[in-house]
Amino acid sequence: MKIEVLTLFPELVEQVGAFGMPRVAVERGALQLSGRQLRDFSGNRWRRVDERTYGGGPGMVLQAEPLAQAIEAARVAVGPAKVVLMSPQGERYDQAWAERLSREPALILVCGRYEGIDERVMPQVDVELSVGDYVLSGGELAAMLVVDSIARLLPGVLGDEQSAASDSFSDGLLDHPHYSRPEVWRDQAVPEILMSGDHAAIRRWRRKQGLERTLLRRPDLLDSLKLDAEQIKLLREIITEQLHEQEGRT
Ligand code: SAH
Numbered sequence: 001m002k003i004e005v006l007t008l009f010p011e012l013v014e015q016v017g018a019f020g021m022p023r024v025a026v027e028r029g030a031l032q033l034s035g036r037q038l039r040d041f042s043g044n045r046w047r048r049v050d051e052r053t054y055g056g057g058p059g060m061v062l063q064a065e066p067l068a069q070a071i072e073a074a075r076v077a078v079g080p081a082k083v084v085l086m087s088p089q090g091e092r093y094d095q096a097w098a099e100r101l102s103r104e105p106a107l108i109l110v111c112g113r114y115e116g117i118d119e120r121v122m123p124q125v126d127v128e129l130s131v132g133d134y135v136l137s138g139g140e141l142a143a144m145l146v147v148d149s150i151a152r153l154l155p156g157v158l159g160d161e162q163s164a165a166s167d168s169f170s171d172g173l174l175d176h177p178h179y180s181r182p183e184v185w186r187d188q189a190v191p192e193i194l195m196s197g198d199h200a201a202i203r204r205w206r207r208k209q210g211l212e213r214t215l216l217r218r219p220d221l222l223d224s225l226k227l228d229a230e231q232i233k234l235l236r237e238i239i240t241e242q243l244h245e246q247e248g249r250t
Contacts, residue, residue: 053115068124081108090130101146175210
């Protein structure tokens with residue numbers, strides 16, 4: 001997968017490829033990441049790419065021409081690619097988007113700055129993605145989130161292929177809790193079942209924990225989910241237990 005990030009701060013964005021899983025992805029050749037400086041396409045000796053907004057008011061706008069040229073140059077570099085504009089007005093970026101994008105051969109991520117980009121560049125953009133309902137001062141951090149979450153999904157990057165599959169959201173649910181050594185830490189023991197060696201029981205326990213967390217913390221995730229027979233059974237158990245707990249309190 002090739003990713004080009006169009007930005008005023010290529011050094012910042014490239015940092016995401018220097019640590020952790022994205023670094024592994026780069027080292028294994030699964031990810032090619034580069035930042036492209038928008039100022040290289042300014043066409044003026046001040047390397048200026050922003051201008052005042054028409055109609056008045058405060059704030060500057062990223063100009064259309066340098067952006068369009070940068071997109072064209074990135075296309076030449078990476079071949080056919082989806083052009084993604086990072087924008088608080090975009091579709092909400094989530095794990096399903098990460099999975100979808102991780103299957104693309106190449107991506108061009110456009111980072112806005114100031115008040116945003118000149119609207120006339122929009123026909124060159126395939127999709128706008130938002131990382132949440134808050135406003136960042138630039139698209140770089142958002143692009144870095146996208147790169148990180150995609151890098152760990154690329155084939156051969158996570159050591160254990162299973163581990164991305166069991167993460168939160170990948171099956172539409174939150175992940176179950178995890179424990180590691182020591183067996184007792186500050187008077188808190190690891191749940192006994194995890195030490196039992198009974199793999200079927202452990203699997204069931206984990207599924208139930210994931211479901212319970214989802215029900216209590218993110219019930220909205222359950223709306224769009226098709227539960228299997230075991231999950232429905234587990235959910236019944238969880239609800240019964242929750243009701244018993246409620247009754248115990250009253
Ligand atoms: N005036 C714009 C915000 C501009 S913020 C508006 O209200 O919609 C400057 C740039 O930061 C944006 O162009 C975008 O690239 C990036 N950005 C800000 N918040 C973001 C978010 N939640 N998700 C993705 N990108 C964001």
